Amino acid sequence: MSDTEKTIQLLDLSRAEMLEHVRALGQPSYRADQVRQWLYKQLVTDPAQMTSLPLALREQLAAESGGAVLTPVVETHSSDGQTTKVLFRLHDGQLIETVLMRYHRRNTVCISSQAGCAMGCTFCATALMGLQRNLTAGEIVAQVLYFQRWLQEEGEEEIGKTGKGGKEGEQIEDMDYLQDDVGVEETDYRSPITDHGQPQRVTNVVVMGMGEPLANYGNLWKALHNLVDADGFGLGARHVTVSTVGLVPAIDRFAEEPLQVNLAVSLHAPNDALRAQLAPINDHYPIAEVMDACRRYIARTNRRISFEYAMMRGINDSQALAVELAALLRGLLCHVNLIPLNPVKGSPYQPSTREDVDLFMETLRAAGISATLRVRRGIDIDAGCGQLRARVESDSQLPQVTGT
Numbered sequence: 001m002s003d004t005e006k007t008i009q010l011l012d013l014s015r016a017e018m019l020e021h022v023r024a025l026g027q028p029s030y031r032a033d034q035v036r037q038w039l040y041k042q043l044v045t046d047p048a049q050m051t052s053l054p055l056a057l058r059e060q061l062a063a064e065s066g067g068a069v070l071t072p073v074v075e076t077h078s079s080d081g082q083t084t085k086v087l088f089r090l091h092d093g094q095l096i097e098t099v100l101m102r103y104h105r106r107n108t109v110c111i112s113s114q115a116g117c118a119m120g121c122t123f124c125a126t127a128l129m130g131l132q133r134n135l136t137a138g139e140i141v142a143q144v145l146y147f148q149r150w151l152q153e154e155g156e157e158e159i160g161k162t163g164k165g166g167k168e169g170e171q172i173e174d175m176d177y178l179q180d181d182v183g184v185e186e187t188d189y190r191s192p193i194t195d196h197g198q199p200q201r202v203t204n205v206v207v208m209g210m211g212e213p214l215a216n217y218g219n220l221w222k223a224l225h226n227l228v229d230a231d232g233f234g235l236g237a238r239h240v241t242v243s244t245v246g247l248v249p250a251i252d253r254f255a256e257e258p259l260q261v262n263l264a265v266s267l268h269a270p271n272d273a274l275r276a277q278l279a280p281i282n283d284h285y286p287i288a289e290v291m292d293a294c295r296r297y298i299a300r301t302n303r304r305i306s307f308e309y310a311m312m313r314g315i316n317d318s319q320a321l322a323v324e325l326a327a328l329l330r331g332l333l334c335h336v337n338l339i340p341l342n343p344v345k346g347s348p349y350q351p352s353t354r355e356d357v358d359l360f361m362e363t364l365r366a367a368g369i370s371a372t373l374r375v376r377r378g379i380d381i382d383a384g385c386g387q388l389r390a391r392v393e394s395d396s397q398l399p400q401v402t403g404t
């Protein structure tokens with residue numbers, strides 16, 4: 001497109017930018033609120049359909065709009081119907097993944113923050129692709145809006161007793177005893193609950209898909225504000241978790257942000273030698289520096305940090321390492337999330353055995369460190385970070401999604 005510079009995606013705009021934009025178009029300020037209502041409450045992103053706006057404004061906004069932000073190309077469902085993963089194509093052909101995980105009274109969307117990733121973690125499928133580019137704020141937010149629409153459509157279908165993804169009469173297993181994602185156990189009771197006991201609303205967001213969110217700092221926070229603000233999507237800040245590989249300066253910046261979203265840090269090893277092997281960024285930000293940043297974050301925010309630890313057989317899962325990890329984390333307001341590794345094609349690492357995971361977790365707990373095993377969701381649909389895209393790029397036989 002020759003006039004790309006003029007393209008304006010409404011989802012990319014902060015509240016202040018929206019105000020500025022409608023004023024620049026000669027419109028009164030309240031039009032900004034109306035547009036945000038359409039975007040985040042009515043889930044309408046096509047300006048032509050924003051029928052409360054004057055026709056001329058609709059036409060103006062439509063003319064400068066760059067078209068669909070996300071186009072779904074592949075949708076996969078886990079065998080239990082509770083996890084759905086979508087591969088989206090962006091306007092420039094980049095592919096990103098988003099996952100919906102449904103639990104008892106809670107729907108968590110795991111979103112991507114970059115196309116690819118530059119961090120190079122040796123067990124991660126996304127790392128193998130390298131970094132293509134940062135996602136825009138609109139591309140980050142649109143992943144959540146997509147699944148909100150999806151859940152609403154399902155709710156409407158359920159009234160007609162068909163169910164989308166899940167099967168009729170299916171048992172919903174209460175898995176809350178295994179905390180799957182961090183700090184997000186409460187239920188949003190404002191959400192309507194269907195007779196399957198599922199709220200038809202995205203209740204939680206974790207930024208744990210493709211990419212390093214804190215390496216796309218500005219767009220991430222703009223997106224988070226639009227997701228959390230009451231006149232935006234209206235998600236509870238405490239129901240949002242951002243996961244980082246441990247970018248120290250960005251953790252310090254995070255601590256100063258007014259939004260009370262949760263922070264998770266991917267640790268995976270209690271010492272530098274092992275961590276550098278798994279997460280090469282450790283050479284820049286060694287564990288002691290990451291821990292200092294975490295302590296500053298906790299002192300500043302009084303919020304608990306979650307440490308993620310992907311369990312790899314014979315690599316980082318010994319009892320001795322659990323003891324070392326407990327010593328590292330002693331006295332810190334934190335929680336450890338043990339994640340069974342999703343094996344990645346082309347990577348030598350295998351998941352730990354259940355016995356080793358249990359012993360590791362018990363060792364941490366005995367040392368007074370709160371730890372849970374995250375339920376591995378969607379292993380049968382490549383729902384690990386970057387895995388669906390990797391498979392699609394080597395296999396054209398997957399079911400394709402049509403329409404939006």
Ligand code: SAH
Nearest residue numbers: 124208211212243244245266308310341342
């Ligand atoms: N870059 C960020 C967020 C994206 S990855 C980060 O590093 O935290 C989200 C989580 O999934 C991280 O803890 C990451 O280490 C983990 N992860 C990546 N590949 C995985 C795999 N194959 N199996 C299990 N966890 C994996």
